[in-house]
Amino acid sequence: MTSRLYYTDSFLYEFDAAVCEVVCGERPAVILDQTAFYPTSGGQAFDTGYLEANGQKLRVTEVAEDEQGTILHYIDPAASLAPGTRVRGTIDAARRRDHMQQHSGQHVLSAAFVGLFAMPTVSFHMGEESCTIDLQARSLAPAQLEEAGRLANRVITDDRPVEIRFASLEEARALGVRKLPEAQRDKLRLIDIRDFDLTACGGTHVRSTGQIGPILLRKTENARQGVRVEFVCGERAVTAAQRDYATLVEAAAVFSAHISDVPQQVRRAQGELKAAQKTQQKLLEELAELRRAQGELKAAQKTQQKLLEELAELSAARLVAESTLRHSSRSDPFRMVTKVFPDRDVAFVKLLAQKIAAAGPAVALVASTSGPPTLVFCQTPGLPFNMGALLKDTLAAAGGRGGGARDFAQGSLPDGAQVDGALRQALGSFAQ
Numbered sequence: 001m002t003s004r005l006y007y008t009d010s011f012l013y014e015f016d017a018a019v020c021e022v023v024c025g026e027r028p029a030v031i032l033d034q035t036a037f038y039p040t041s042g043g044q045a046f047d048t049g050y051l052e053a054n055g056q057k058l059r060v061t062e063v064a065e066d067e068q069g070t071i072l073h074y075i076d077p078a079a080s081l082a083p084g085t086r087v088r089g090t091i092d093a094a095r096r097r098d099h100m101q102q103h104s105g106q107h108v109l110s111a112a113f114v115g116l117f118a119m120p121t122v123s124f125h126m127g128e129e130s131c132t133i134d135l136q137a138r139s140l141a142p143a144q145l146e147e148a149g150r151l152a153n154r155v156i157t158d159d160r161p162v163e164i165r166f167a168s169l170e171e172a173r174a175l176g177v178r179k180l181p182e183a184q185r186d187k188l189r190l191i192d193i194r195d196f197d198l199t200a201c202g203g204t205h206v207r208s209t210g211q212i213g214p215i216l217l218r219k220t221e222n223a224r225q226g227v228r229v230e231f232v233c234g235e236r237a238v239t240a241a242q243r244d245y246a247t248l249v250e251a252a253a254v255f256s257a258h259i260s261d262v263p264q265q266v267r268r269a270q271g272e273l274k275a276a277q278k279t280q281q282k283l284l285e286e287l288a289e290l291r292r293a294q295g296e297l298k299a300a301q302k303t304q305q306k307l308l309e310e311l312a313e314l315s316a317a318r319l320v321a322e323s324t325l326r327h328s329s330r331s332d333p334f335r336m337v338t339k340v341f342p343d344r345d346v347a348f349v350k351l352l353a354q355k356i357a358a359a360g361p362a363v364a365l366v367a368s369t370s371g372p373p374t375l376v377f378c379q380t381p382g383l384p385f386n387m388g389a390l391l392k393d394t395l396a397a398a399g400g401r402g403g404g405a406r407d408f409a410q411g412s413l414p415d416g417a418q419v420d421g422a423l424r425q426a427l428g429s430f431a432q
């Protein structure tokens, strides 16, 4: 069994040892006769550092303890260390000091929660950034958190000695130890914070509570086992407080406000955002409604257009059938349709004229008087007449305006009363 030097001296950062065994494989590791390296256990993380042997410096990347209690030092690069080789171990002192601060701080904090509120700690986790303890409790009020923090920090400023004692299980029970290990051991290692806490622990601790530095309690949350309390000690507490302050300053700058006004500013901004989102939602709904209405209107217009075309088609067929067949020396016989539509608009009348011409050979001399009085002259292409010229002559007599090409022409008259006369005049020109 490796002798654990940190059991009696947590501040031993350099030591000499002999290699007992070399474990080869994917991650080579060495087992030493004695070590000051702490393996991950009891919530405290492992130490890192170096092993020097035969002029070679090997990095210790991780230290772990197996189920039999064997301590494995994982090394990089993998080196061929023979059993019996003398090595010099150096521990990363800054990392160890940080771990001692967190771990010792946890003892103080756990004892404070027991002493004040009878809330025992059921688990401890030391993370890279912060630490947590899970308290066996239904709930924890903000005032209780504050009180525990105050007591823990007072115990720290008391600078009480932290001593290591060894005792049997019976002796430990008689001493009223706060927490006993689950595993049965002949000899227990007790950590004694003078007149404040006595608990069994195998970790590394400070010599007096002052070395822990400040304890900063952070968030609490419900955990499976009770209430989880996040905290940081020592330099981590200072770093965390500085980082928190920088974050607050940055947030305050966003609002051009003092840091104490940040919560109020955030609430105001959140309110404004919600109102804007509500307005946007309302506008989107209105837009959707308008789009739907527009779609319906387009569909209705399309249907109306289709109906008008059908109507024009049928009216044209009927008018052509009812019309007289005209004979002209200038062409083959053709149909002549003349009609005034007092209830139809120009668009319909134009459509009708085109349908009549299409059903031809035919000439349509039609008019709409529902709006501005309008004449539409149209002929089947191939007929020899000139609608444009005919319209021009017709309008000239009545003082109207308009024009067109050979097969189609359109124009308006100043007065609806002139329409019948104008059509008669135009029709008369075909008699010649």
Ligand SMILES: [Zn+2]
Binding pocket: 103, 104, 107, 191, 201, 202, 203, 204, 205
């Ligand atoms: Zn401990």
